[in-house]
Amino acid sequence: MExxxxxATVLTMYFNAANDVNSQYLYNSDLEDGVIHKIEVYEQxxxxxxxxxMEYRYSxxxxxxLTAREVMRWDNxxxxxxNDFRHTYKYxxxxxxxxxxxxxxxxxxxxxxxxxxxxxxxxxxxxxxxTFRMNEAKNDMYLTNKMLCMEPLELISDRLMAIK
Numbered sequence: 001m002e003x004x005x006x007x008a009t010v011l012t013m014y015f016n017a018a019n020d021v022n023s024q025y026l027y028n029s030d031l032e033d034g035v036i037h038k039i040e041v042y043e044q045x046x047x048x049x050x051x052x053x054m055e056y057r058y059s060x061x062x063x064x065x066l067t068a069r070e071v072m073r074w075d076n077x078x079x080x081x082x083n084d085f086r087h088t089y090k091y092x093x094x095x096x097x098x099x100x101x102x103x104x105x106x107x108x109x110x111x112x113x114x115x116x117x118x119x120x121x122x123x124x125x126x127x128x129x130x131t132f133r134m135n136e137a138k139n140d141m142y143l144t145n146k147m148l149c150m151e152p153l154e155l156i157s158d159r160l161m162a163i164k
Contacts, residue, residue, distance in 0.1 A: 024043055024044050025041055025042065025043055025044070025053070026041070026042045026043075026044055026050065027039055027040070027041055027042075028040040028042070035060065036058055037057065037058055038055065038056065038057050038058070039055070039056045039058075040052065040054075040055045041053045041054040041055070041056075051074070052074035052081075053073070053074055054071060054072065054073055054074070055071075055072040055073075055074075055081045056069060056070070056071055056072075057069070057070040057072070058070075061091075065089070065091055066089050067088065067089055068086060068087065068088050068089065069086065069087045069089075070083065070085075070086045071084045071085050071086065071087075072084060082103075083103035083110075084102075084103055085100060085101060085102045085103060085110075086100070086101050086103075086110050087099065087100055088101065088113070092120075094120050094121050094122075095118065095119045095120035095121055095127070096119050097116055097117065097118050097119070098116070098117045098119070099113035099115070099116050100113060100114055100115040100116075100117075101113050101114065102114055112134070113134070114133065114134045115131060115132065115133050115134065115144075116131070116132045116141065117129065117130070117131045117132075118130045118131075118132075122148075125150060125151040126148060126149070126150050127148070127149045127150075128146070128147075128148055129145075129146065129147050129148075129149060130143060130145070130146045131143070131144050131145040131146070132144065
């Protein structure tokens with residue numbers, strides 16, 4: 001499956017956001033050997049003041065695939081970054097899962113995933129996407145959304161022609 005999230009994908013997303021001259025947000029990244037480990041996001045206010053907003057922390061496996069994206073928010077009272085939520089990525093032969101876990105301040109740890117999205121290649125250029133959400137009362141997950149994603153027909157036909 002070609003739709004995995006790699007170091008290059010994260011780098012491209014960063015450069016697209018950072019190069020938007022009309023944005024009210026400014027980005028500061030921790031970039032080492034072409035790998036982004038952290039991005040801090042600041043908001044430029046109308047009066048010129050810059051305020052810290054979000055911080056993203058990225059982890060990768062040995063194959064260069066994204067395994068976790070931690071999202072922190074700025075706490076003006078504590079004057080520090082505090083955990084908000086985390087996306088964890090698990091890869092399989094025909095796709096991957098993205099799990100979303102919220103930070104539990106009482107436990108000082110991430111909760112069990114509140115939402116899981118499964119991306120599965122079901123045919124060449126066709127991916128099934130299903131999202132499940134935690135039902136706290138029943139302690140299980142239920143389906144909230146499902147869809148099929150397909151590449152444009154021109155790309156599919158070009159790829160099929162190249163195989164022949």
